[in-house]
Amino acid sequence: MNINSTTKIIGLLGHPVKHSFSPNIHNYLFEKYSQDNIYCCFDVEEEKIKEGIEGIKSLGIKGCNVTIPHKVNIITYLDNIDNKARLIGAVNTIKNENGILNGYNTDGLGFVKSILDKGYDLKNKKIMIIGAGGACRSIAIELASIDVSSIDIRNRSINKANEIVDIIKNNFNTKILCSPKSIDEKDLNNIDILINTTPIGMESDLSPVDEKLTPSKNILVCDIVYKPHNTALIKWAKKNGLEVIHGIDMLINQALHAFYIWTGINPSKDDEEHIKDLYNKTIEK
Structure with a gap:
């Protein structure tokens, strides 16, 4: 150069x-x-x-x-x-x-392309997103624009999550809800795709999901954190035999x-x- x-x-x-x-x-x-x-x-x-x-x-x-x-x-x-x-x-x-x-x-476009490139069909899928920041906003809206079935946002600050809920309700047909409660096995067995949009795992071994959970459904787990490559969430997913998409x-x-x-x-x-x-x-x- x-x-x-x-x-x-x-x-x-x-x-x-x-x-x-x-x-x-x-x-x-x-x-x-x-x-x-x-x-x-x-x-x-x-x-x-x-x-x-x-x-x-x-x-x-x-x-x-x-x-x-x-x-x-x-x-x-x-x-x-x-x-x-x-x-x-x-x-x-x-x-x-x-x-x-x-x-x-370009976040939402990039995320959706990463799933489509792996051969997954997003239409009518049930999605759970962890976090309610800028990345969640872009990903949730891009998913809503291609007619996923539902989006469930989990975030400690319900006010931030509600802002995203309102945007999607006013512009798309996708079912949208939010909650501050932590994720349990029933939640995991009722979705198709789990997405972490928080920085949890970027500089620690922490996972946004309780690593003791053992979902019986083969969901797709995505983490937008790319460093480390195998975050705690990705390791948990692989341990449970789940499909994963890395942040990179x-x-x-x-x-x-x-x-x-x-x-x-x-x-x-x-x-x-x-x-x-x-x-x-x-x-x-």
Whole structure:
């Protein structure tokens, strides 16, 4: 990669960001497609997000991804919001166009593609989602838009979950409910897919599901946390013989769409496979 006086920065805003694999993805794509950009990570605490956004404009940063915990609050500081991102109420991708910051959301698209790529049919499926943050919003709305049967959101803060319930009830036909109660075996045996959208498991061996539970139904378990590769939730699922989808699949898919937003270039299927190979090498170390 030739970094020079015309090279533009594209970055990641979040807290923490030290675990991020996004630089590996985007710097590979920038180099392959001869884009004069470099991808960097910016660890921005919640109370400093306004200054972070001002920095994008003042430094001429070309764009950003947005991760936990900024996906919802960052909307306040952007100039324009894509219709899908506005409905979701969360942004994970920003494009700076001549000082105008436009917000998009590629999380839901990336997640759904990761399931479809594995050959699963989502139509009429019963879904349970753990968490009610920005990732949950995007995933729940994308699932509702393709007619899953029902979505059950579990989150300690019922107010945040209710916001998502209201959005889906007002815009889609999918049955939606929420609850602050913990998940039990009866819950697991009444769903088809379980999705963790919280950061639980990112920096600990904690699982959002009681690991003593032993579901009798062969559900699909998805964790959007990709580092570690095998989170406590994924380990629990494998121990119980359940099918799993790792967080890296969603990360790659949402990243490829963000790359398209910034550059107008659609990466190839070969790029997906190459990025997965890069990721596998990092987890082998």
